[in-house]
Amino acid sequence: MNKRLMSKMTWMEVRDAVEKGVGVILPIGATEQHGPHMPLCTDALLSERMALDVAKETDLLVAPTVCYGFRSRPCTGGGQTFPGTISVRGSTLTAIITDVVHEFIRTGFRKIVLFNWHFENSNFIYDAAYNVYEDTKRDYPDLKLLIIETPFSDLKPETMEYVFEGQFPGWGIEHASIFETSVMMYVAPELVDFSKAIDDQAEYYPFYDMLPIPKRITAESGILWKATLATKEKGEVVWKEISKTLIDSVNMEFKRWEKEN
Amino acid sequence: MNKRLMSKMTWMEVRDAVEKGVGVILPIGATEQHGPHMPLCTDALLSERMALDVAKETDLLVAPTVCYGFRSRPCTGGGQTFPGTISVRGSTLTAIITDVVHEFIRTGFRKIVLFNWHFENSNFIYDAAYNVYEDTKRDYPDLKLLIIETPFSDLKPETMEYVFEGQFPGWGIEHASIFETSVMMYVAPELVDFSKAIDDQAEYYPFYDMLPIPKRITAESGILWKATLATKEKGEVVWKEISKTLIDSVNMEFKRWEKEN
Amino acid sequence: MNKRLMSKMTWMEVRDAVEKGVGVILPIGATEQHGPHMPLCTDALLSERMALDVAKETDLLVAPTVCYGFRSRPCTGGGQTFPGTISVRGSTLTAIITDVVHEFIRTGFRKIVLFNWHFENSNFIYDAAYNVYEDTKRDYPDLKLLIIETPFSDLKPETMEYVFEGQFPGWGIEHASIFETSVMMYVAPELVDFSKAIDDQAEYYPFYDMLPIPKRITAESGILWKATLATKEKGEVVWKEISKTLIDSVNMEFKRWEKEN
């Protein structure tokens, strides 16, 4: 099968795929500031591209991306003070995913992957998945839901060293910075204006949140750490490592689940 | 200004646009079957493309498209029996739009256009707009909301005659048929497989709905009427007529509103 | 059976009817301005009266009328600026109908008709019906829901000519005007003060909505078009044509459904 993006398929193509046991992956992102050098769609785009790379190797279709995510925070995304960051309430995000997953089931999918690339969406996705699961488990005992709220576990030590050059600030703060800029330079270079990439940071990043958001915990540019260390080559390395991990995980899990039934 | 798609802009570009008084248009579509010859994204794509054409001439940015719409119906979209049609509850659609419009306001937009290309979304959009308006009217007396639930009023008689060749079935039934296929052939020909376009129809199309949906009111192919009469040329004519009407309307209304304040 | 209005029946009478396979129709209306000459209950009253006429010929009981509807709009009802128009949010309307239909099912009804006479209620009713249907389809496979959001399809050409005398403005704008005034003069003349009927209109009626509502799209009197052309005789003609269409449709559909099972 060549086509993967459901949005570009006809209903008959989807029907035929479903009848062959193909599953579906739902990319979930955000519309959120990513510094002066990257677009608002960064999370949505990366989520969709990675979902597509994974789908090709795991026999899944890619559903239309959920492009509005939960509220950004100062220490992981800049926070809800930047113009252009367009977020939704948690209950709204949960409602969208709940409804869409119900429709996946009605369409006939039994292998469903929820794939997220926006830290702040965590738990709302699981909430939706759990509710659908509870509602449908009697009628669809063969339904399997794989919920990937954080797109990867830690990278290999040598990759970490290569990418961050000893300056890893923690994944939360890695927003619009070395890692994410590198990945975007690899995946969508036409959307990155590297000439505007800078190194920035807030006065400090606490382990808690505050409202109203004080300036002292906000990185003024929206880059929470160092963007100048990013390179396309780094992007390629981490992208391939992450996609490999995801592909292996998805394939392994559905295979094991199948055996258990 | 060259950039129009918020998704591809940085937060600083959005901020600068807002400061110049630029407004925003939100395309709203659906993921819905459109026959054996057109993709599930038809409504979302047309909504976004038209929004973009309008935005260029009316000083608006285009926000990321709401690509999951309210439930399809037999006599206007084939109904909720087709695999691939992925819909949300009305309250979910209302919640998304409510939240997004609140964020437009926080970002600083004061001219907001909600633009829909999926018949069944009607009223949920107005519900959202009205609720935001009621909640914010005291704090933002200069806020203006233009809600376009149906993308155009009747076309010129000569256009109707040219496009439908005397076989206009009513706008509801015009789903994946002459008009919509023509427009897609003009706007996104790479997504139309005209070799699969057929003429189809249900036994009859009542003015009411039924659940469970009986086969007798369902067009089996998902084409509710005649798709074979579609041509790219027809698509171009109606697209240009509609976009002109919309551009004139948006410009005229914001101008008159401004004078009234 | 003589009694049709559930409100005036005892529970035992309802029980006996249910045991004989009788169905139920739920009238849905609004509390909305209808000009200086007609009462706020116009939509609720017409909905209930028509439901009653239909019920008598289709073996249905008439449930208590839902008399608060979704928000009025400038180009179909005058809009939410008139005092006396008392509307509810869409989610509230959906909730009422959802709950009531669940209770119809508990009571034992298996043929359920939702009948609406307020344009703006559309889609919320279908949302409710669809949700109940999805929730109950496994437990009540014999349940049939007929959802009539617009009370009729186009009238016969000769009726249109007789009623509108060549001045038909479109059904949306036909609010508190020729058609509706005529019908009220026939059905509830004691509630019409024809001496106050006038011809009115807004500066123009766009195909979109605006908030805040500008005066230029509001008919000051609440009559959106010509009320002076109304007569009781016209009312009788259209009432009878509509009720006949509805009776025929309801009877035909339930009969066909029954055969299919």
Next chain:
Amino acid sequence: MNKRLMSKMTWMEVRDAVEKGVGVILPIGATEQHGPHMPLCTDALLSERMALDVAKETDLLVAPTVCYGFRSRPCTGGGQTFPGTISVRGSTLTAIITDVVHEFIRTGFRKIVLFNWHFENSNFIYDAAYNVYEDTKRDYPDLKLLIIETPFSDLKPETMEYVFEGQFPGWGIEHASIFETSVMMYVAPELVDFSKAIDDQAEYYPFYDMLPIPKRITAESGILWKATLATKEKGEVVWKEISKTLIDSVNMEFKRWEKEN
């Protein structure tokens, strides 16, 4: 002013009343079994009639009645096992009243009375009133809400003795029995079939509830106590006593509130 029922008034008549400082009363009832001798609308009808009697003497309009109430219970209304009892969830009832009261405020009313005649609606009405009050208190400091969830306090001892003849079972159990049947015989005798009135009761009425509802706490006929002791004369006595108390209370409270401002 002669007209009191908003449903039968035009928007201009409502506007004129509002401008004179007239208030509004919202009758809230239920659709609930009331034995073999009384109709399902008993609570809705009594609520509306009493509201009307009160309105005439307190300068209020009567809004359309909320005729679907919260779930019936075995020991106060027979419980949700009777066919014909059509109830809504608590959150639905709260939503209706919340929206309607917001619209009263938009219409211009500043004196609002919520009047209930269905025991089980209690607290949902207060919930709605409190939420509206919290939302609007800054913008409408002159708004006054009077919430009457139980339509009267204890009757005079001599009235109690006259009506119940020493057999008062408590107000909860007084459902479709002496008091309510008497009142209906006075207010709407055409809807009472006294020949079917009987004396009935459950094996016992606990101070708690049970689900599923056991037969032992259900009065089989829906009459929870003695209906045969009812007379029209008793109905007249209590109706007049209650309406007098309500009129005096409403007038007194709004007068004192006014002085305090």
Next chain:
Amino acid sequence: MNKRLMSKMTWMEVRDAVEKGVGVILPIGATEQHGPHMPLCTDALLSERMALDVAKETDLLVAPTVCYGFRSRPCTGGGQTFPGTISVRGSTLTAIITDVVHEFIRTGFRKIVLFNWHFENSNFIYDAAYNVYEDTKRDYPDLKLLIIETPFSDLKPETMEYVFEGQFPGWGIEHASIFETSVMMYVAPELVDFSKAIDDQAEYYPFYDMLPIPKRITAESGILWKATLATKEKGEVVWKEISKTLIDSVNMEFKRWEKEN
């Protein structure tokens, strides 16, 4: 079995209890002013203590107490004007109880008691119980829910005379007064500062509510009636009478239900 408080049990202990057919009781209270002499937790504490006393004799576990209740009212709890009273919306209370009861069922409990000690929580608890019951009755036909919204029916006449000394004001007004103070002196004397107990009352207590709350219906101290008549001995008498009634009722009802199955 010695342990009763689920909060202090391990999951294995709960599992073992469930396997033996043990049920569960959920105490529901409030955080609400109780005069100058008693703590905000009075309702939560009394609910939990009584639940514990009942649980020991009826083979139930005691779940963690719901300590935030619905809004207080002037004539039954002082009303939402006192600092320290921390209440939730009705829909929130319903949501908590709904979710918790669903989890009781998942855990394996089939005998569930909802036990309330805060007048204003009534109906929200039943709403939750009814919704869970409707959702689960097919899958768990052996589920039994006992809903105790008011913790007791009338006390014995001699107890009433002993406790109130002829000055019983009605149960609503009995807030932070003779009865409740006595009970707290018996159950948690360390939390009562009897030196601050006074006799108080509002100018009057109407049978209706008002918003904004006028001072004339508020007891300034939060004691709605006479607290000085309270004694520990009275507390002991009523506590034992109530707990006995509850124990007898719970045991009797589950036994009879069991026989019916």
Next chain:
Amino acid sequence: MNKRLMSKMTWMEVRDAVEKGVGVILPIGATEQHGPHMPLCTDALLSERMALDVAKETDLLVAPTVCYGFRSRPCTGGGQTFPGTISVRGSTLTAIITDVVHEFIRTGFRKIVLFNWHFENSNFIYDAAYNVYEDTKRDYPDLKLLIIETPFSDLKPETMEYVFEGQFPGWGIEHASIFETSVMMYVAPELVDFSKAIDDQAEYYPFYDMLPIPKRITAESGILWKATLATKEKGEVVWKEISKTLIDSVNMEFKRWEKEN
């Protein structure tokens, strides 16, 4: 001031504290399995105790603990398969906190700390805080919300070494294991049965979730890692380090915020 627990204070004591500018901290926990050796209340208890320790040094009152949290997960809490784990939907948790914080504001608190000790509650708390903040920022410009969803940032390296002895599995997996058992042995030794502490783990802990939950990612005992390495001494060390960090943070932040105003 000696008293800190609002539940044990009178309304007058709370009022007096508020008038002196005292703030409030809301402990948020869960009812969740914590292995065969620790009680279900572990998260709720630790949250409350830490909140109390912090409150004493930061001039805050401690509100009643939210003891039902969001759903447990296999790799951070064992998952929703253990009996005794009693969780709520995310929207319910958000609703509780939203309502309670609104009431804190009504009571007069302007310094509000939300303190969580249950990993899975994250984001729902922020959702609530953000919504309240948006709703109230105009009316209460001096309101400050500190949201602590994870109770501490990384411990000192030497503490980590001392506690985990080189066997730190990541904070997610640290459930009912070395750290949490140590802390409970220090804070509430009477609730720990160390004789039942074991070392356990699932076959593996993926970075994603699965529904239905496969046995291979579940630690059968509910202890996700090694509990036998726990000691009371370790508990004391980390408790004191964490409380110190929290106290310093809370004091510092409110002080800096104050200067900024």
